[in-house]
Every structure is written in C-alpha cells, then in structure tokens.
Amino acid sequence: MKAIKLIFKSLLFGFIVTLCGNVFAQESMDAPSKPMMKTILDNEKVMVMQVEYAPGQVAPMNFYPEHVAYVLEGGKMEMTQKGKETKVMELKEGDAMYMPASTDMFKNVGTTNVKLVVTEMKSGHKMMKGETNMGKEKDSKSW
Numbered sequence: 001m002k003a004i005k006l007i008f009k010s011l012l013f014g015f016i017v018t019l020c021g022n023v024f025a026q027e028s029m030d031a032p033s034k035p036m037m038k039t040i041l042d043n044e045k046v047m048v049m050q051v052e053y054a055p056g057q058v059a060p061m062n063f064y065p066e067h068v069a070y071v072l073e074g075g076k077m078e079m080t081q082k083g084k085e086t087k088v089m090e091l092k093e094g095d096a097m098y099m100p101a102s103t104d105m106f107k108n109v110g111t112t113n114v115k116l117v118v119t120e121m122k123s124g125h126k127m128m129k130g131e132t133n134m135g136k137e138k139d140s141k142s143w
Helices: 002-030
Strands: 036-042 046-053 058-064 067-073 075-081 087-091 096-099 102-108 114-121 140-142
Touching: 046 102, 075 114
Parallel strands: 096 140
Antiparallel strands: 036 046, 046 114, 058 102, 067 096, 067 114, 075 087, 075 102
C-alpha cells in the first residue's frame, strides 16, 4: 500500500512539474523576441541577409553599418535612432531604402510580418557613386 501511495505521489508531482513547465514555456514564446535573420551571402565586401520581423519583434539598439534594404513583405516599423526622435514608417512591398551607418533600434509595430533583404557594407567598402542606382529611382527611400 505504501508503494502505491509513493508511486501515485511521484506521478502527481511529475504531472504538476510538467504542467507548470508548459505554462512557463508558453509565456516566454509569446514575448517579443529578436527578428529572424538568415545570411544569404557573406564575403569581404558585403553581408546579405533576409530579415523577418513578426509583430512586436525588436532589433535592439545597436550599431548598424551602411546598408540597403529591399522590402519583400511590407508593414509598419518604428525606428529609433540614437539622439533623434522615433519615426514610424509604413513599408510597402518593393520599397528600397538606403541607410548610412548609425546606431538604431527597429520594432515591428504593425499587425503583419515584415520581410526585408538587407545588404550591409563591410568596413572599408563604401558605396561609390555609380555603383548602384539606389536613391535615383522614384520609389526608393532613404530612412
């Protein structure tokens, strides 16, 4: 009889621990996290990444080198530059943007995923005039 009670208490304890673990795991999964980044190309001159922000996700305040972003799936993003006012931008599929090197934070404040292809220039390699037509197209933007 004591053995049955001990087994029952052990099973009950294990069930409670498992249940509590699942509750805490669900809470942490719902919390905003960093965006998903996948490196497409990385060489001595550039790093090209596909970046996806789910609603609420944040890329923390960080130094970002000179880069160009192309919007695959648009949405509403908030950009906070160090020492400047926060801007909210409505990004549309097909938009292209140039950003000089700066310290920024990005957050998806919309209700849809935002997907970008971001090309970062490596240090020592600056974009030269004529190297790209970014900024000359009527639909391209500079943040």
